[in-house]
Every structure is written in C-alpha cells, then in structure tokens.
Amino acid sequence: MLQLTEAQALAYLGLKIADARYGKQLNELEGKELQEVMAQAERQYRLEEKVLAAPESQQVHLPEATLEDAWLRIRGRYETEQEFEQALALVQLTPKSYRLALSRELRIEAVLEKVASRAEPVSDEAVARFYHQYPDKFTIPEKRRTRHLLITVDENRADAGELLVLQQMEAIRARLLKRPELFSELTLRHSQCPTAVEGGQLGLVTKGLLFEALDQALFEMQAGDISPPLRSPLGYHILYCEAIIPAENTSLEQARPKILEYLQDKQRQQLQKRWMLQL
Incomplete structure (x- = not known):
C-alpha cells in the first residue's frame, strides 16, 4: 500500500x-x-x-x-x-x-x-453569567436613517472651487429647509455620489461609519434635521437625518443561542488544547 x-x-x-x-x-x-x-x-x-x-x-x-x-x-x-x-x-x-x-x-x-x-454541556448559569458580565456585547447601537448629497471640489481651482461649491450647497440647503421632501429629487439632480440614483440613501448608519466630521454632525442632529454643508476628503455633503432608531438591549433569551454556541466552542477548544498538551 x-x-x-x-x-x-x-x-x-x-x-x-x-x-x-x-x-x-x-x-x-x-x-x-x-x-x-x-x-x-x-x-x-x-x-x-x-x-x-x-x-x-x-x-x-x-x-x-x-x-x-x-x-x-x-x-x-x-x-x-x-x-x-x-x-x-x-x-x-x-x-x-x-x-x-x-x-x-x-x-x-x-x-x-x-x-x-467529551466537553461538558454549558449550563444555564454559565450562559446567564456571561450575559451579565459582558452587557456591551448585547446592546444594539443607535442607528440613524440617513440620506446625503455630495458635490466634489475642483482642486485645480483652489479657493475659487471651494467657494463655488459652498455657494451651490447653501442654495440647495435653503430649498431643502423649506421642502425636505425634495431631498431625493435634488440629490438625483446635483449629487456626484453613486447613491444619487437612490435618492442619496445611506441606509441605517451607526456611529463611526462615516467621515469624522459627518459622523459627529449626524449624531448631534434630530430626526428631520438637514445639516449645513460638511467638508470631507470627498467634497461637501448635506446630510438628512430621516429617523432615529434608539439603542436597545438584546434580552437574555434572545442572546442565549449565540452565547451557548460561543461557550460550547470555547469549551471544546480548551479541552482539545489540554489533551494535546498531554501527548
């Protein structure tokens, strides 16, 4: 053989x-x-x-x-x-x-x-202990349903390019403050981001996903607010915070299956390591 x-x-x-x-x-x-x-x-x-x-x-x-x-x-x-x-x-x-x-x-x-x-089954007490020991793992963070409009800056025109974009953004924002329902229409017409075809939708955004200036502004806004023009490496943005979905905690019963799977895997791996150390 x-x-x-x-x-x-x-x-x-x-x-x-x-x-x-x-x-x-x-x-x-x-x-x-x-x-x-x-x-x-x-x-x-x-x-x-x-x-x-x-x-x-x-x-x-x-x-x-x-x-x-x-x-x-x-x-x-x-x-x-x-x-x-x-x-x-x-x-x-x-x-x-x-x-x-x-x-x-x-x-x-x-x-x-x-x-x-050969690993022992994970007890209900161990699951509950893990849940209460690590509460941050079972918190669903706050989300904001967001749209944005982006206009890039012509770097070849230096300060003149910045000024022209800002003037255009301020004019767009003035219209949006009067009629927020036009956001999708104006985004489709003016935005230079691929999301324009979807009305500038960014979906549900959690903290830390956007550029720092945008992120900070978005999470200081109230539902229905429209931001002033905000600078990022891409250009100038206007953000529209459509809705705020508050943070919530996952209950122990909801979290139980994932905790159980995690603890079982950990227990199995530890048993394998101990066994191999004895070889």
Whole structure:
C-alpha cells in the first residue's frame, strides 16, 4: 500500500500554511518567508504525529465518502487534470500523495472532534453569567436613517472651487429647509455620489461609519434635521437625518443561542488544547 512520506506531508502542510499566512503558493516563497512556513509545518507535523499515535486515533473511522467529497472540492478549483497535476508537481506532490495527505488531515480533524465531544454541556448559569458580565456585547447601537448629497471640489481651482461649491450647497440647503421632501429629487439632480440614483440613501448608519466630521454632525442632529454643508476628503455633503432608531438591549433569551454556541466552542477548544498538551 502506498504510504505518505514525511517530506510529502510537510509539502502539503507548507502549501496550506503559505496560503493562510501570505496568500501565496509554496513555490512562490523564498528566503525568510519560506523558512518560517516550513518551520511551522515541521512543528505542526510533529504534533499531528502525536495525535495520530494516540489511542483515540484508533477509534476513528474516516468514511471514504467524506474523503471523496473533500477531494472533489479541491480538484474542482482547477479547470483541468493537467493544471492540477502541474500545481502539485511544483511542490513535489502527485495527486495520489496529495490525496493521502488530505486523508491524514481529515483523520486528525476527526480525532480532535472526538476529543472535543467529551466537553461538558454549558449550563444555564454559565450562559446567564456571561450575559451579565459582558452587557456591551448585547446592546444594539443607535442607528440613524440617513440620506446625503455630495458635490466634489475642483482642486485645480483652489479657493475659487471651494467657494463655488459652498455657494451651490447653501442654495440647495435653503430649498431643502423649506421642502425636505425634495431631498431625493435634488440629490438625483446635483449629487456626484453613486447613491444619487437612490435618492442619496445611506441606509441605517451607526456611529463611526462615516467621515469624522459627518459622523459627529449626524449624531448631534434630530430626526428631520438637514445639516449645513460638511467638508470631507470627498467634497461637501448635506446630510438628512430621516429617523432615529434608539439603542436597545438584546434580552437574555434572545442572546442565549449565540452565547451557548460561543461557550460550547470555547469549551471544546480548551479541552482539545489540554489533551494535546498531554501527548
């Protein structure tokens, strides 16, 4: 039976680590990057060998269908079999050795999943304790339904360009103060932002999403207010705060499923780490 060699396993791990750390193919790395990737691959390989040698590994069965599904998903990233084989050949792998390395990886994942399954269920008390310990995590921030109108400044005209835009914006604002319902129409006519086709809609905006000057002004406005012209790196804006949706707290019952999932995942990961430290 064909066996996976250490060199092939390291090449497989190197492929995955190079992509995760640098977004590159292993054969594209050189110098320090290559050294770091292969050093990490070596450490990971040694730990994985301990996982595979543990008694739990003997209790794991990897269905052929699971391997085949993973294999087809990877193979599907390449247009042709030849392209796939050429990519593997660059790191001294073949389709057969790659499949063996993939099988090894899936077996390791199955072992770790088996270990994690021993985690104790998360209690209702733990969920409630987490909810009250971190209230900020369960606050839905205030939102403001906002529209804007943008006119850019011709930098080639220096101060004259700024003045012309400001004059135009003040004239537009004067009309809007009298008839706010014209905001969509005037935005479509004058705004130089792509949102003009939607009446300048920015949707529901939370604090911190806009340029600083715009953000500060918007969250000092009342519902129905129209701002004075506001400068940003893009030009001058007029903001229309259509409505304010107050901040609200998510109840414990609403938050329970997400807290439970988070605590369960954390508990499983901690159990896996403790188990691996004992290998």
